Amino acid sequence: MSDQGNSSRARTKRQSARERAYEWIGNAILTGVFTEGEFLDEIALAGEVGTSRTPVREALHRLQAERFVELVPRRGAQVRVVNATEMHEIYQARFVIEADAVRRICGRRQGTPPDSLELIEAMEAAARDQDWNRVAQLDQVFHSSIVSHRGNAVLTEMYDAMRPRQVRLAVRTLTELPERLSTIEREHRELHAALEQHDGARSVEILDSHLHEVPELVQAFSR
Incomplete structure (x- = not known):
């Protein structure tokens, strides 16, 4: 085999x-x-993953860029703490992008994105298994599909850049306050219905409630 082939492998x-x-x-x-x-x-x-330290180090740099960890000089990688301020700012950013999306979708009478009801049902099934990571991943896909349905690729890219923090926030929310789950599931269903009815004002109202921090959640993220 050539040196080039060995290098590629x-x-x-x-x-x-x-x-x-x-x-x-x-x-x-x-x-x-x-x-x-x-x-x-x-x-x-490296021992857990079954690799050398180099791939682990490269992975940690990527995770730092996605705000999972912080690389502290002479101490290594530390799992980032998501605080109440960051939670509030993530919700604010999401509301700006998602509210714009549902207004445009309803104004054009586009209805719901494809597979949105299936995503809601999959989230509810994962919640029954208390698989918070899967619930959070599916939640991000559900909301991202709404933003994508609007038809602005730049806004979709900006929204998806928040995915790691959005998923971490959702996992911690469900871990800290699993009693919020019934409200979250109800609001997903209500948002789906409002989009089907082309009701932009109602869709924005639901999003405002859905992305609003409850006092118990603020307290949990302030610890």
Whole structure:
């Protein structure tokens, strides 16, 4: 085999190891294996993932860019703490983009995005299993599909850039306040109905309630 072929295979193997490390560490953070504020040991992570330290280090840099961890000089990677201020700012940013989307969708009488009802049902099924990570992932897909349905690729890209923080916020919300689940599920159903009825004002009203921090949640994120 040529040197070029060997180099290509080595690069592919390294990328695969990096992706494996990225997926494993990110999932461990989302599911609470690593708690907020905890420092991560590269050697231990490499052992868990079954790679060398280099792919782990590369994965941590990617996770830093996505706001999962902070790289602290001479101390390593620390799981980021999501506080009440960041929670409020994420909700604000989401409301601006999502409210614009539902107004446009209803104004054009487009109805709901494809598969939106199936996503709601899948979320409810995951919630019955208390699989908060899957609920959060599906929730992000559901709301992103609404933004995408509006038809502005730049806004969709901006919205999806918040995905890691949005998912982490949802996982922690459900972990801290699982009693919020019934309200969240009801509002998803109500938003779906309002979009089907082309009712922009009602859709925005539901989003305002859906993305509003309740006092118990603010208190939980302030600890």
